[in-house]
Amino acid sequence: MLMIIVQPPRALRVEMARWAVQQTPKVRTCSTTEFAVPAHLFTHIPEEVLAGSVVDGQRYISPDPQPEPAAVVAPGPADPPQETLHTAPDNPHTAHTTPLTTTPDTTTPDSAPYPCGACPREFTTQRGRDMHRRQAHPEVD
Ligand SMILES: [Zn+2]
Structure with missing residues (x-):
């Protein structure tokens, strides 16, 4: 029977031993720090125990790498538009150069051709x- 030598880290040795005795037949230790795990049971070892263990003299590498949390894309617009405050150039030469053209107000009786002469009133007919x-x-x- 092919045996895989698993040496769990010190912190997980108790947990590894607890798992070992639950197997049928029990997984036995081959030394004070190593477990001789049958090949068909190797895949049943809890992942948290295997993590950090030395398997057959090699550092165990998890076949399921943790997904990168950085891949989470933050919601919302990632690039808000810049507030471009393009103020119009205040040219003192062109500003306030608009002539105040007084449009002839035809509603006023200024054009009445017949002023009274004795009072400000004006009349359109003599x-x-x-x-x-x-x-x-x-x-x-
Ligand atoms: Zn008058």
Whole structure:
């Protein structure tokens, strides 16, 4: 029978011995620190016991490497867009150069061609102006 010599680390020796006595037939030790495990039982050794053990004189390497926790991708946008604060160049030469064009306000009676003359009122017709002057300013005429 092919036997595999397993030398567990000191911390796991008790656990390895506990596992050994549970096998049928019992796994026996071949020395104070080594267990002679039948080949068909080797795969039944608890992984935590095998980890760090010396198997047939070689350091045991776990066939199942732990997944890299760094592979976890952080959720959310990984690269938020930069807040580009492109302020418009404040050119003092071009600023405030817009002429304040006074658009002609046609709603105001400024264009009334017939001012009263005695008061600020203005009238669009001479007849209206005369009527106003006779009623409001009888002393002028
Ligand atoms: Zn008047």
